[in-house]
Amino acid sequence: MTAAMEIKNLSKNFGGIVAVEDLTFDIKKGEIMGIIGPNGAGKTTVFNLITGVYKPTAGTVIFEGKDITGQAPDAIVRKGIARTFQNIRLFKHLSALDNVITALDLNYPMYNLAEAIALNLPFIPGKVKRGEKSLQEKAMFFLEMVGIGDKANIRADALPYGLQRKLEIARALALEPTLLLLDEPAAGMNPEESMDLARLIKQIQIKLNLTVFLIEHHMDLVMELCDHLFVVNFGRELAEGSPAEIQANPAVLKAYLGEGYKHAQS
Amino acid sequence: MSYYVQGVLIMAMINAISVVGLSVFTGFTGLMSLGHAAFIAIGAYTAAILTKLYGFPFVPSVVLAGIMAGMVSLVIGIPTLRAKLRSDYFTIATLGFGEAMRVLLENLPITQGARGLPGLTPYSTLPVVFIFFVLVTFVAKNFVFSRYGRMAIAVREDFVAAEMAGINLFNVRLRSLFFSAVCAGIGGAFQAHYITYIQPNMFTNVQSTLLTASVVAGGMGSLTGPIIAALVFAAIPEVLRVANMWRLVAYGGILVAIMVFRPQGIFGYKELTFKGIYRGYKHLAAKVTGQGGAK
Amino acid sequence: MQMLMQTIVTGLAVGGIYALMAVGYSLIFSILNFSNFAYGGIIMLGSYMGFYALTLLHVPFAAALALSMLGAAALSFLNERIAYSSLRKRHAPSLYFMISAMGTSIFLENMVYATLGSSYNAYPEIFGQSSISLFGSTIGKLDLFAIIFSLIAIYIMNYFIQHTRTGIAIRAASYDSEVSQINGVNLSAVIGLVFILAGLLAGVSGVFLGMKYMAYPTMGWITNKAYISAVIGGLGSLPGAVVGGLILGVLESLVSVYVSSLLRDVFSFTFLIVLLLVMPSGLFGKYLEEKV
Numbered sequence: 114m115t116a117a118m119e120i121k122n123l124s125k126n127f128g129g130i131v132a133v134e135d136l137t138f139d140i141k142k143g144e145i146m147g148i149i150g151p152n153g154a155g156k157t158t159v160f161n162l163i164t165g166v167y168k169p170t171a172g173t174v175i176f177e178g179k180d181i182t183g184q185a186p187d188a189i190v191r192k193g194i195a196r197t198f199q200n201i202r203l204f205k206h207l208s209a210l211d212n213v214i215t216a217l218d219l220n221y222p223m224y225n226l227a228e229a230i231a232l233n234l235p236f237i238p239g240k241v242k243r244g245e246k247s248l249q250e251k252a253m254f255f256l257e258m259v260g261i262g263d264k265a266n267i268r269a270d271a272l273p274y275g276l277q278r279k280l281e282i283a284r285a286l287a288l289e290p291t292l293l294l295l296d297e298p299a300a301g302m303n304p305e306e307s308m309d310l311a312r313l314i315k316q317i318q319i320k321l322n323l324t325v326f327l328i329e330h331h332m333d334l335v336m337e338l339c340d341h342l343f344v345v346n347f348g349r350e351l352a353e354g355s356p357a358e359i360q361a362n363p364a365v366l367k368a369y370l371g372e373g374y375k376h377a378q379s
Numbered sequence: 380m381s382y383y384v385q386g387v388l389i390m391a392m393i394n395a396i397s398v399v400g401l402s403v404f405t406g407f408t409g410l411m412s413l414g415h416a417a418f419i420a421i422g423a424y425t426a427a428i429l430t431k432l433y434g435f436p437f438v439p440s441v442v443l444a445g446i447m448a449g450m451v452s453l454v455i456g457i458p459t460l461r462a463k464l465r466s467d468y469f470t471i472a473t474l475g476f477g478e479a480m481r482v483l484l485e486n487l488p489i490t491q492g493a494r495g496l497p498g499l500t501p502y503s504t505l506p507v508v509f510i511f512f513v514l515v516t517f518v519a520k521n522f523v524f525s526r527y528g529r530m531a532i533a534v535r536e537d538f539v540a541a542e543m544a545g546i547n548l549f550n551v552r553l554r555s556l557f558f559s560a561v562c563a564g565i566g567g568a569f570q571a572h573y574i575t576y577i578q579p580n581m582f583t584n585v586q587s588t589l590l591t592a593s594v595v596a597g598g599m600g601s602l603t604g605p606i607i608a609a610l611v612f613a614a615i616p617e618v619l620r621v622a623n624m625w626r627l628v629a630y631g632g633i634l635v636a637i638m639v640f641r642p643q644g645i646f647g648y649k650e651l652t653f654k655g656i657y658r659g660y661k662h663l664a665a666k667v668t669g670q671g672g673a674k
Numbered sequence: 675m676q677m678l679m680q681t682i683v684t685g686l687a688v689g690g691i692y693a694l695m696a697v698g699y700s701l702i703f704s705i706l707n708f709s710n711f712a713y714g715g716i717i718m719l720g721s722y723m724g725f726y727a728l729t730l731l732h733v734p735f736a737a738a739l740a741l742s743m744l745g746a747a748a749l750s751f752l753n754e755r756i757a758y759s760s761l762r763k764r765h766a767p768s769l770y771f772m773i774s775a776m777g778t779s780i781f782l783e784n785m786v787y788a789t790l791g792s793s794y795n796a797y798p799e800i801f802g803q804s805s806i807s808l809f810g811s812t813i814g815k816l817d818l819f820a821i822i823f824s825l826i827a828i829y830i831m832n833y834f835i836q837h838t839r840t841g842i843a844i845r846a847a848s849y850d851s852e853v854s855q856i857n858g859v860n861l862s863a864v865i866g867l868v869f870i871l872a873g874l875l876a877g878v879s880g881v882f883l884g885m886k887y888m889a890y891p892t893m894g895w896i897t898n899k900a901y902i903s904a905v906i907g908g909l910g911s912l913p914g915a916v917v918g919g920l921i922l923g924v925l926e927s928l929v930s931v932y933v934s935s936l937l938r939d940v941f942s943f944t945f946l947i948v949l950l951l952v953m954p955s956g957l958f959g960k961y962l963e964e965k966v
Contacts, residue, residue: 164543186542195543202540204533206600215533218526219545226554229525230518241525288545411769413776455947462951467709467768468909471901472950478898479943486936585783588776595773627784634777635757638770642761 116175117142117292117324118163123172125158132158133348136172140292145318145325147339149332149359151368155348156328157199160294164196165189176292190219195290197281199297199328205270209261209280212269213252216287223248255283258317274301279313286321293318295327299334307331311338336360344368385505391613392512393503393569398593398609399519399602400562405591406599407523408555409535411470413587414455414477418448418560420484420582422567427496427577428489437502441511441568448564449557456556460549477584484579495578496571503573511569515562519602522558531555532600563590585627592634598644603651608644680811681931682924687813689923690821691882695900696907696915697828698875704848704910705868706762708771709901712753714894715782716873720746720880721889722786725795735800743877750873751866753778759862779894787891794888801885820882827878828916831871835912844868848910902946908956917957 223244907914
């Protein structure tokens, strides 16, 4: 299997504080890889570095063979990387449908500025109206894929918390990425809901032929879903391997899983 | 229509032209400008110089005034928006730009300094102003209800998420700034040829704030709200015939009150549509008849 | 050389007042993270209070200064409670704070304009026109007193913030208001206090500005220079505000003398924009990116 993404010696300092130090790992094409670690270990910082929200202090990020280190977020998205956020970041005043359409626009610009402002006359069908209609149909496809097709016209901030997370996933999928980053997709869900979500993620991954990289604290979900795990602690690599290897790794057990995991299993 | 009413209407629509533009910028992109009076000034001076000193016809002068203001907005917009300044730093930068521009107008030979340009021809008649007002509103509406408007709203709601949806913040913000500056320039051109004289001190940051006040009072993320606010703001003091300074006292108080009590403005994130009016009317009617029955 | 020295001294005299205003402005910026455009209005009212204390009440200068400081402090406190506190509790974006601040500023300015008129009110002569010579340059007694008093006021303010319990609470709140609140800081009280302190400085600035340039409704405009000073020093940094004020005063003075006095303000505002672009954190500031 070839690597979808290669992270080499990635570091990030904020002022004098080291958030991430010298991380090196690969994400293989077509796998679901998880990054785990205690709170504040630097997991979200890794996401922010990959997606260009922060510029790395050192190191490189290579995506599908090309160096994307330090590029602007929108440029990175164009290359085929999409993400969700730990603290949900939807466009609150837009409907669920429009949230997805906003992302679809990247690959499906239906009309240009001149057509938008000059040619969209009231009551007369035209390119703009046709374009909008076809975007709506495409957006419904992604809403239905995550199971919220019936909520299309509800304003994003009026959706219940769990559905907001799903809408974020739908919005990310609408960018038609090859690598999908999920930042705590099951946060705030009970064990049952999070296992449902795991099935959904797996389903989508197969259907759209995605590589998935996710941060998660629900260990049952992580162990169920991930092919490969990377463990960070205090910004540094602690371990890497298959879920079974990680579960058996004493350093990991000591630093992180420990009692919590045994408890979750029982 | 009496001469007086016509005057109020013209001023109100001129005001609304600038406000429509600013609402696309502030209401739909989420950045606040305290320098838009400078764009009005640029439009006013460009048109005034063209008609008065070069004998240019009026309507092309208005268009050129808009383009000129738009060009200048790129000069300030490209560096500040590319630097992705924090939004409050951006506002301070626009304040600085507005003040610098005003002082410049006070000192350039072609603008005749603080004396300004008197004796302009009153070309801003009701039909011309009305046509431009409709045109500008039409373009703004189409812009806002298109993919470009959707991108702008996304940037306003959450610029990080917007970037991660593949939106280029710089393009979106600059596009809105340019449009708002063109509108301000057109508004300025009309203002100059309605009042028939211009002076640098007509374009202070108080004027910029009043424009923002209309957008905020009308409702961020709405076009009809700010337009109504702009019309009302221009018309009410005329009707009440209060002195200008008391009007400003009231504006200041209203701004604070809106922020404290109703920050989304009167029509926050909503548009006033005929359908909406009809629904509201039916709702009201049902209430009235319902109460009548209870008696 | 003689002329250069004189230009610098003149610049420092103006810069002292800029510094005073910039410290008050920066103090508020550091804790609420927004640009308080109403500060100019408070300074203007402070100036009027000083003027009326001297001309109507005929009190001694020190009493007039104290009155204007107290009055401005009260106004500043009210300004926060009326225009900002509910926004703060709602966690409103800084855009809303700035709009509310502009509203306050327009309200105050035009209120004075409408009730007291637009005339320029000259303060009675306190220091006379006399000047003293210093290192071969002359400096007006008023300017010398203003700069010395400004620096003392700033020093006391800084001592208070660095070395008292309340000061530590203020610094904690400006660092992270949420966390400081969890740790038992009464945020509302601290913010109220910050506005009072800023108001005291506004009173001093108002009186000195009034003595130097007279008191009039739109004099708050000069606080634009306080913003620029604060940006030079780094928004939110108090030592930065002082240094920024002095630097701006001297630069303006140099531009007036050696380039063109007409272009002085164009220079200042252009300088502000350039500075924001190339050095948003100024000399001493921490430039915080908007939270991600």
